Amino acid sequence: MRGTRWNRWAGVGLAAAVLLCAGAASAQESHVGKYSGNAKAGKINYRRYCIGCHGPAGDGNGENAPWIDPKPRDFTAAVFKCRSTPTGTLPTDQDLYDAVTRGFDTTNMPPWMPLTVVDRVNLVAYIKTFSPKWKSDKAGAPVEIPAESPVTIESVLHGRELFQKMECWKCHGPEGHGDGPSAATLTDSKDRPIPPYNFSTGTRFKCGNTNRELYRIFMTGLDGTPMPSFADVIKPADAWDLVHFLRTLQPLVTPEATVWKAWVTTHGNELKPIGPEQAPGVGQ
C-alpha cells in the first residue's frame, strides 16, 4: 500500500522531469547512445575542469592558453578536428563525446575518462552553447565505412601507391616522418604553425586508434588544419588499402607491419622510392 503510493508519486515526479526536459529543449542538448545531456548541468563541470584552457567564453583563451601549443579549441568557431562527418559539417554529439573521453594525444587536452558518462554528455551539451551554428546547422551525415578488407601484401602495396598518388608525402614525408616538402610552411586556420603527423614516432592518433578511425581521419580530414578530406577522391575499397599501408609506417607490431616486413626482406629492392620523381606512372 505504502509502496504503491510512493511509486505513484515517483511516477508524477518522472512525468514532471520529462516535461522539464522537453521545456529545456530550446536550450542546448546532447544525445549520446541512451544518454541525454543538458547544458546547464554541463556548465558546472566546464567551469571546474575546462575553463582554464578553453576559457569562460569558450574561445580557447583560458588563462593557461598562452603556454599551450597547439592551442585549446575555440568553441565559438564550431570547427572540429575529430569527426565522423564530412569536411565542413558539424560533428555528431558522439564525436564530441569521444574526443572529450579520448583526449588529444601529444597535446595538453587530457582524456576525461574519470568523469562519469553523464558528466561528459552534459559537457558536450554545454560546448554546443558557444556557437549559433549548433542552432542553425545540423551535424553532417557520418561517412560510410565498408567492412575492412583482408590485410594482404597486395593491399599494402596498393596503399603505398595511393600514398604516392594522393601526395600524402608532400606533407607527411616520403617515409611518413612528417618532413615532406610542404611540412615547414603549414599553418592552421588561425595562422599558427602546425606540424604534420609523424608516423615513424606516432603510435596513436588524435582522433582514435582503430583502423576504422584511421580510415575516417583521411576521409573526413581534420577541419581547421591543413589535413584535407580525401572522401571525394579515394574510393572506399581503396581507402582500406591506404589504412593498411599507413600502419606499416608506424613503430607498431601490427598484422600490416608483419606482412610488410616479410615481403620487404625479399622484395625490398623492387620498390621505387616515394617522392617527386615518381609522380607520373603510378596507377591506382
Added chain:
Amino acid sequence: MRTKYISMTALTLVAGASLVALAGQPPRPASGSISGKITYTGTPPKMKAIDMSKEPSCVKQHPTPVTTENVVTGKNNSIQYAVIYISSGDQGSTAPTKALKFDQKGCQYIPHVLAMQVGQAFQIINDDPTSHNIHPLAKVNPEWNKSQPPGTPPLNAQYPKAEFIPVKCNVHPWMHGYFIVLNTSHYAVSDDDGEFSIKDLPPGKYTVTAWHEQFGTQSQDVTVAGADAKGTNFVFKAVPY
C-alpha cells in the same frame, strides 16, 4: 446571401493580395548600369616574385616567374581585382544558374578573386599535374578543406551566406585567392585596366562599394536614371609595405 458575401470577401482578398504583390515588384526596366575605374594614389607595394621551386611541374608552366597578386596594378595607376558591388538599394535578384569557374593552373588561382552571389554554384578545377588542397578559410560559412589530385573531376560548391573568404592551398603556401560571396547579383571585378561595369540595374538610388584585399573598402551613392552612370570611380590610397 451568406455565400455570396463570403465569395465577395474572398474575391476582394485575392484582388488585394495581387495588388500588394504587384506593388512589391514594380515592373521596372532593368536597363541602367554603373561603370567606372579603380585607381590608386601614392606608391603601391611591389609584388614579390614567387619561388615555386618546390613544385617543378608548376615552374615549367611559367616562362617568366609570376609574382604575388595581392596588389595588381596596370597602366595609369589602375588596380585589378577590386570587387565593386551594390551594397544597398538592390531590388533583390536570384542567383544566375550558370556555374562560375575557379581554376588552379600553374599553381595559381584563376581568377585570383572570384565574386559570386549567395547560393550561386561554382566549380573548382585542377588543371595542374599536381595535387592541390582547396582550403577556403570561411568563418560564417562552413570551413572545409578538400584534396583535388590531378585528373579528378571538378568540385561543385556554393556558399549559403555572404562572406569574404580567403582561399589557400596548404601544399603550395604561395597560392592565395578570395571567394567574395555577396547578397546581390549586381557586382563586378575590375579588369586589368581597372575598369568595371555593373549591368542590368533598374533605375534607382544605390550605394556602391568597392573592396580591395589590401586597400580596404570605399562606398559612394549613385543614382541610376536609365542609362549608364559612367564615371563611378574609386581612388585608393596606396601605402608601400
